[in-house]
Amino acid sequence: MKPIVAVIAPGMMGSVVANRLTDNGVEVRSLLSGRSASTLARAKAAGMVDATEDGIAACDFILSIVPPGEALGLAERLAPALRAAAKKPVYVDCNAVAPSTVLRIARVVQETGATFVDGGIIGPPPAPDSKNTRIYLSGDAASRVTVLREYGLNMPVQEGPIGAASAMKLSYAGFTKGFTALGAAMMLAATRAGTADALIAEMTVSQPLLLGWLTRQMPKMPDKAYRWVAEMEEIATFVGEDPAGAQFYLGAAKLYERIAADLNGSQVETNALNAFCAKKG
Numbered sequence: 001m002k003p004i005v006a007v008i009a010p011g012m013m014g015s016v017v018a019n020r021l022t023d024n025g026v027e028v029r030s031l032l033s034g035r036s037a038s039t040l041a042r043a044k045a046a047g048m049v050d051a052t053e054d055g056i057a058a059c060d061f062i063l064s065i066v067p068p069g070e071a072l073g074l075a076e077r078l079a080p081a082l083r084a085a086a087k088k089p090v091y092v093d094c095n096a097v098a099p100s101t102v103l104r105i106a107r108v109v110q111e112t113g114a115t116f117v118d119g120g121i122i123g124p125p126p127a128p129d130s131k132n133t134r135i136y137l138s139g140d141a142a143s144r145v146t147v148l149r150e151y152g153l154n155m156p157v158q159e160g161p162i163g164a165a166s167a168m169k170l171s172y173a174g175f176t177k178g179f180t181a182l183g184a185a186m187m188l189a190a191t192r193a194g195t196a197d198a199l200i201a202e203m204t205v206s207q208p209l210l211l212g213w214l215t216r217q218m219p220k221m222p223d224k225a226y227r228w229v230a231e232m233e234e235i236a237t238f239v240g241e242d243p244a245g246a247q248f249y250l251g252a253a254k255l256y257e258r259i260a261a262d263l264n265g266s267q268v269e270t271n272a273l274n275a276f277c278a279k280k281g
Helices: 012-023 037-043 051-056 068-084 099-108 142-153 164-193 196-206 209-222 223-236 243-264 266-281
Strands: 005-010 029-030 060-065 090-093 114-124 133-140
Touching: 012 037, 012 142, 029 051, 051 068, 051 142, 060 142, 068 090, 068 099, 068 133, 068 223, 068 243, 090 099, 090 142, 090 209, 099 164, 099 209, 099 223, 114 142, 114 164, 133 142, 133 164, 133 209, 164 196, 164 243, 164 266, 196 209, 196 266, 209 266, 223 243, 243 266
Parallel strands: 005 029, 005 060, 060 090, 090 114
Antiparallel strands: 114 133
């Protein structure tokens, strides 16, 4: 019998994860009441069906895929329904949160009698027949979730306890999104100084791979910047024993917060980043 899976929420990642499951015949439920028209359209296109908290708790698996700042709140919201459920689901937190945060989420879930598995997503929303998106799993019950490999998801098990998959995710995101923040700061600084053309010319000769990566990634960043603020804050918590490292990622969080505000406002910095990348083009 195919499992019933809850995917919360139907954002850009969650809706595509849900679509992989529904394409393989799995019923996917979500919490859709009060969501925006665009979110409801994504959910419908992915084959997701609306459910109450009780309906979510009745699933075999719950995949939490929400902005990092909402991960703990979702577990707390579902806790009463999980506690009342006769058959307990496996709750997989797939969010970009620090190991210390995921342990707090685990306690909320485990106190209801449900099983908790730590997860971390690396890669873009999963395309059909692609292995480029991996949902790493860790914890004693991680192997129970790997049944979803049969329904379109790439789910390697990360050795270690709850927190290991989150540590893997944040380590990776610290490189990729940390480099993107650093690149954005320098692109904007060079533009303000009038040296963007000279910088591009030099990097074309001495750092072509780094320049190519940054100019491919940067145009995609402003639309995602608002979601990366809390993620940078979680990475700062993750590297907290290194005060300088933590300050770097807190600075990255402020930069992404500013870019998100700029995108919804004057777009001065967004346009400057796009212009820098177009020069490389």
